[in-house]
Amino acid sequence: MIAMTINKKCELLTEILQKNAPLLIAYSGGVDSSLLAVHATDILGSESVYCVFIDGPEISRKAFHAALKQAEEFGLSLDVISGKLLSEDLMQTNPSDRCRYCKLGNFEILESARKKNHCHSIADGANVSDIGENRPGIDAFGSCGVIHPFIMAGITKQDIREIAKSKGLSFWNKPSSACLYSRIPYGDEITQDKLRMIEVGEDILSDLGISQPRVRHHGTIARIEVPPDEMEMVFSARKSVLKQFKKLGFVYITLDLRGYRSGSMDEVIL
Numbered sequence: 001m002i003a004m005t006i007n008k009k010c011e012l013l014t015e016i017l018q019k020n021a022p023l024l025i026a027y028s029g030g031v032d033s034s035l036l037a038v039h040a041t042d043i044l045g046s047e048s049v050y051c052v053f054i055d056g057p058e059i060s061r062k063a064f065h066a067a068l069k070q071a072e073e074f075g076l077s078l079d080v081i082s083g084k085l086l087s088e089d090l091m092q093t094n095p096s097d098r099c100r101y102c103k104l105g106n107f108e109i110l111e112s113a114r115k116k117n118h119c120h121s122i123a124d125g126a127n128v129s130d131i132g133e134n135r136p137g138i139d140a141f142g143s144c145g146v147i148h149p150f151i152m153a154g155i156t157k158q159d160i161r162e163i164a165k166s167k168g169l170s171f172w173n174k175p176s177s178a179c180l181y182s183r184i185p186y187g188d189e190i191t192q193d194k195l196r197m198i199e200v201g202e203d204i205l206s207d208l209g210i211s212q213p214r215v216r217h218h219g220t221i222a223r224i225e226v227p228p229d230e231m232e233m234v235f236s237a238r239k240s241v242l243k244q245f246k247k248l249g250f251v252y253i254t255l256d257l258r259g260y261r262s263g264s265m266d267e268v269i270l
Helices: 006-019 031-044 061-073 088-093 098-116 136-143 157-166 192-207 228-236 238-248 264-268
Strands: 023-026 049-055 078-082 121-123 214-218 221-225 252-255
Touching: 006 031, 006 157, 023 031, 023 098, 031 049, 031 157, 049 061, 049 098, 061 078, 061 192, 078 098, 098 121, 098 136, 192 214, 192 221, 192 238, 228 238, 228 252, 238 252
Parallel strands: 023 049, 023 121, 049 078, 221 252
Antiparallel strands: 214 221
């Protein structure tokens, strides 16, 4: 089978969006959902596209403000709705399919917003590159009827970046992100204190110029992941990083020599 060109994929994406309009988009401010929102708005018009950002304790304040600023930049119709907290049991047990429960809770919020705005469908930014990874949240959304236009059009993560770049969108090379829950190992309890330690720790690294910092919380240990070519930046600021991370409550501060990689917490279950 001859692979479709990006232009053909975009044509199919446009057909999918038109078929499912008016559309409510689960917007996170990441490259994927942002391109979906901008492209859908270009095709369908702002009166037929509604974006919802679900804000909760798993969202860093930096990510929150960046998402709102980006929505304003591109004139997206956006509502911010407070998310539901995970149950006490899920916070304590933190199972490997935690994302499934988060998405099911988010769906209730999105479905209510869909009805309120008289939308035909709910869509998210999941893409072909997500298939095969540990993404129970995608399955959960799909089981509720949420559509995945990029997957339906055969569009990969690389395609998304290329499309965004060709459209001159400023976020085309924005580093990928994930909720703060993903920094805590499965089976370890999620607490507000841990989330704060992670968020502030990543802000410290960002202030050094690290493009994609991750602070993995392993009890008294902070396992820092940064792109390999940026490790020297951490070494150069070693004393300052140690001092600040100690103040956060970490006893041992480590740098993962494999560097940043998406979903490193899943390595123990895959």
